[in-house]
Amino acid sequence: MSLLPEPGPIRTLAAATLINTIGNGLWMVSSALFLTRSVGLPVGHAGLALTLVALVSLVTSTPAGYLADRLGPRGVAIGGLAALGLCEVALTGVHSMAGFLLVAAPMAVLDAAQRAARGAIIGGAVPQDRRVYTRAYLRSVTNVGITVGAAVAGIGLTVDTRTAYLSLIVADSATFLLAAAVLTRLAPVARTPRAESGPRLIALRDRPFLAFVVLDGLLATNFGLFEVALPLWIAGRTDAPRWMISVVFAVNTVTVVLLQVRAARGTDTLAGAAHASRRAGFALLTACLIFPLTAGTQHALTITLLIVAALAHVAGELWYSAGGWGISFGLAPDHAHGQYQGTYAMGHQFGQMIAPAVVTTLTLGWGTPGWLLLGAAFATVGCLVPPVVRRAVARASRRSPASEEPARV
Structure with a gap:
């Protein structure tokens, strides 16, 4: 496998994915302990909260993808990542399950939107015979990013203080914003008009x-x-x-x-x-x-x-x-x-x-x-x-x- 794809949308997507998935690794490793040891939720409540957030992401995936088609996937991806970065900062002020869900539920919708938009970008900006290659390359990059993020998160888990957990959240927020900035290098992907008749979804x-x-x-x-x-x-x-x-x-x-x-x-x-x-x-x-x-x-x-x-x-x-x-x-x-x-x-x-x-x-x-x-x-x-x-x-x-x-x- 070539270490770098050809210049163009695939390379830009790879750079944004690497940055974003480093943040994903930070959150995946630290989220449960952040909710239990920093926010103070019982283990059962923390698991329920994370499950509810995942459910929100699931049910909004198709409407979010429809929105990406209508508004243009590049803009939705950039806007979704930027908004996620700002919302992530709000997690530093969470002290209850209700407060977490109030922030995390909109984040789940934004995450569903940027993920669907990324797929639409590949469908619209990458030649048909390179789309699966692109997803495969991005998955390899994702594994690298998550591994790096998980390793860094291990430092925060070892320190095991609220300040350490909040630092990981701020770092995750920065990766969202930086990934959004990288995606601005993509050329706009044409949005598709809504059909005059028939169902939308x-x-x-x-x-x-x-x-x-x-x-x-x-x-x-x-x-x-x-x-x-x-x-x-x-x-x-x-x-x-x-x-x-x-x-x-x-x-x-x-x-x-x-x-x-x-x-x-x-x-x-x-x-x-x-x-x-x-x-x-x-x-x-x-x-x-x-x-x-x-x-x-x-x-x-x-x-x-x-x-x-x-x-x-x-x-x-x-x-x-x-x-x-x-x-x-x-x-x-x-x-x-x-x-x-x-x-x-x-x-x-x-x-x-x-x-x-x-x-x-x-x-x-x-x-x-x-x-x-x-x-x-x-x-x-x-x-x-x-x-x-x-x-x-x-x-x-x-x-x-x-x-x-x-x-x-």
Whole structure:
């Protein structure tokens, strides 16, 4: 993978993404402790608050994408990031759950808007055959940014004072504002006029696309499996040392940085993207077959199996991401990339919301049978993606046969 993409919108998006995701890493690592140790919320209230904020982001994703299409995605992205930076500063004055939600709920709407706008920018400013590459490159950059942000946040967590937590919030605010400033270097992306008749949120009436979004959301639970269930499994059900949790996370992060662009090759067509989703399902099945074995092995064999399973999981994660990008761009009409990207994001957000409860119940509660059931579910969902995509293409062909490109399906 080239370290730098060609000059132009991709490089500008990469720079803004790196800056913004450093801030994301700061917040991801420190948010729970900020709410419990600085704001003073009970753990249950902190979890509920973060879940409610995620729900706000989910339900506003499609309308926010529609807004990006109508107003122009560049302006919405810049405005959303700038407003997020200003709102973030307001978190420094929060002292209750109600106060947090009063600030964080509008921030969730702004975040949904800037994320959908970024997808619309890629759809409008990047050539069709470079869109999936762009998303893949940005995901590699995202992993680098979050890793850097998480490392810096570790300093604040070690100090463990209110001043330290507030400093992390101010730093996160600065990354939003700086990312917005970088995006001003982008050329304006044409906004799309509203249709004179018919529904405005067409993505929510596109049943084949919604079916794909549901399947994609179910596959997205693989992130919860890795981030929530696996650390608990390693610590409680295997004889592996606790530092193996860090090792498997490092394997995942480094692999994504190095191989996400390569894994996305061939997914710029709908057929290639659908097949990648199917491969993702079987790779995740493989991981779910290997992980439970570690409950009955010892020492070196346990460590080896954990690494092999982590590699199978990250292969599934890479194909899942690339397939989803190719399908979400390929099925979106040219005038509605914003709302289609917003709707696509809803599936991912839904999957991450349900993942902690689902994956911990199956893997930790049911043990090996739960792992097997989860793996079979991943493989089944992956196999359902290609026929759903074919149905979506057939539906689009009936509506606008002249605009279809047979080579892409």
